[in-house]
Amino acid sequence: MRVLDVATMLAAPFCAALLGDFGAEVIKVEMPGSGDPFRRFGTMTEAGASLNWLNDGRNKKSVTLDLRQPRGAALLKRLVADCDILVENFRPGTLERWGLGYETLKAIKRDLILVRISAYGQDGPYRDRPGFARIAHAFSGLAYLAGEADGPPVTPGSTSLADYISGLYAAFGALLAYTSRERFGDGQMVDVALYEGIFRMLDELAPAYARSGFVRERMGADTVNVVPHSHYQSADGKWVALACSTDRMFERLASVMQRPDLLAPDRFPTMAQRVAARAEVNDIVADWIGSLSRDEVMRRCLDGEVPIGPLNSIADIFDDPQFHARGNLLHVQDRRVGEVVVPNVVPRLSATPGRLASLGPDLGQHNDEIYRGYLGISAEEFESLRADGVI
Structure with missing residues (x-):
């Protein structure tokens, strides 16, 4: 060609x-x-x-x-x-x-x-x-x-x-x-x-507006229809990205956090409940992550099969074994x-x-x-x- x-x-x-x-x-x-x-x-x-x-x-x-x-x-x-x-x-x-x-x-x-x-x-x-x-x-x-x-x-x-x-x-x-x-x-x-x-690439932005007139606004690191799905700071000042896109993922996170109470019927077992209580759920997750170092948060979440990853700078990328592999x-x-x-x-x-x-x-x-x-x-x-x- x-x-x-x-x-x-x-x-x-x-x-x-x-x-x-x-x-x-x-x-x-x-x-x-x-x-x-x-x-x-x-x-x-x-x-x-x-x-x-x-x-x-x-x-x-x-x-x-x-x-x-x-x-x-x-x-x-x-x-x-x-x-x-x-x-x-x-x-x-x-x-x-x-x-x-x-x-x-x-x-x-x-x-x-x-x-x-x-x-x-x-x-x-x-x-x-x-x-x-x-x-x-x-x-x-x-x-x-x-x-x-x-x-x-x-x-x-x-x-x-x-x-x-x-x-x-x-x-x-x-x-x-x-x-x-x-x-x-x-x-x-x-x-x-x-x-x-x-x-x-803006997912459901157009069909959601056409269907109901919903105009999505800025939400920082959050995602409109998923909670917890954001960036959180660890005790050592570093940041992680957490993605609990399903109820099953949140169950795993609650287990890792040793917080079975979060799954009670009147708490946050469903995505709709978590979205309705976005600020409260985010605060609970942020407090837990903020009590641990990034490496410890990563270890616990990965051991519990909770999707998590570091917010890498380019310096982090150059040191990361996955990029090298x-x-x-x-x-x-x-x-x-x-x-x-x-x-x-x-x-x-x-x-x-x-x-x-x-x-x-x-x-x-x-x-x-x-x-x-x-x-x-x-x-x-x-x-x-x-x-x-x-x-």
């Missing part, structure tokens, strides 16, 4: 990176001189590229090409003729203004798969609005739910979550389209709005910056596993290989394109 990544920053490039993790040849098309702004986003390295770029530009070849120039658009068309998937995340209509719209590209290659990620999708009244992941978190309804009940809405963990989720859905769509192409011979367009993947932290030697540790490929396949062949490339590193090797451009034309700022 050959993929053209003409996008910038994160969502669509992440889609291409996922395909590259499993063997696709990904050609990253960047502006001459400056390249993808993601190269300079985040912690910079001595190589002049950010750690973000080294990680998420993985398994790609970089060429420079100014798509705004007619000669640049013509070169992209030549690349499209021999590729399977093109991913982009410009505002809707941008490729069309450059003479590179879907119908134009489809005329060059009938079975091309065009993956388009934008803030609000290719249609609708908001199609022309700009957007980033933070805006998607707000628009989708996620940010409204994040934070304490008496506090303002906050960022839900990662400001780039919507980018990564959109990229994942886009890769899923690309593979569905690729499978369809194998059966029916035609390509198609995959259209993903940045907010849609987040909205799809699963190979989640991949140590990569890079000729420019030495060792870099990045998240490993996901998912794990037993017969055809993915791999990380290289970190994010230097700008234009593969110009000669792609333009002269793949397209057969002469040395004279190559120098002319470079002199004119096309590549």
Whole structure:
């Protein structure tokens, strides 16, 4: 599979990176001189590229090409003729203004798969609005739910979550389209709005509102229909996540706590009773956890088969034996910056596993290989394109 990544920053490039993790040849098309702004986003390295770029530009070849120039658009068309998937995340209509719209590209290659990620999708009244992941978190309804009940809405963990989720859905769509192409011979367009993947993951938010008008509000670490299901602090100041999603789980917790009285018929044996007495149940659990060290709480709960886990910082993750056993932290030697540790490929396949062949490339590193090797451009034309700022 050959993929053209003409996008910038994160969502669509992440889609291409996922395909590259499993063997696709990904050609990253960047502006001459400056390249993808993601190269300079985040912690910079001595190589002049950010750690973000080294990680998420993985398994790609970089060429420079100014798509705004007619000669640049013509070169992209030549690349499209021999590729399977093109991913982009410009505002809707941008490729069309450059003479590179879907119908134009489809005329060059009938079975091309065009993956388009934008803030609000290719249609609708908001199609022309700009957007980033933070805006998607707000628009989708996620940010409204994040934070304490008496506090303002906050960022839900990662400001780039919507980018990564959109990229994942886009890769899923690309593979569905690729499978369809194998059966029916035609390509198609995959259209993903940045907010849609987040909205799809908000469990029963939409059907609950449509059915009863229920508007879920911020609840901090709690969950709307499950108690106890939250974060609790141990005696040594550390935090654990506890998840008693069923009555059976709460029975086990009561046993671990040596509190059989909590299961009395007029107390909290059912989820409905616990939800109705949320504050009281949470206080009881918090007091018990707060009387023990985190390690002791973890030991007792795990021995009693109660779902519990630590709230890990990245330092905790680097020390955790599970992350090491699963190979989640991949140590990569890079000729420019030495060792870099990045998240490993996901998912794990037993017969055809993915791999990380290289970190994010230097700008234009593969110009000669792609333009002269793949397209057969002469040395004279190559120098002319470079002199004119096309590549």
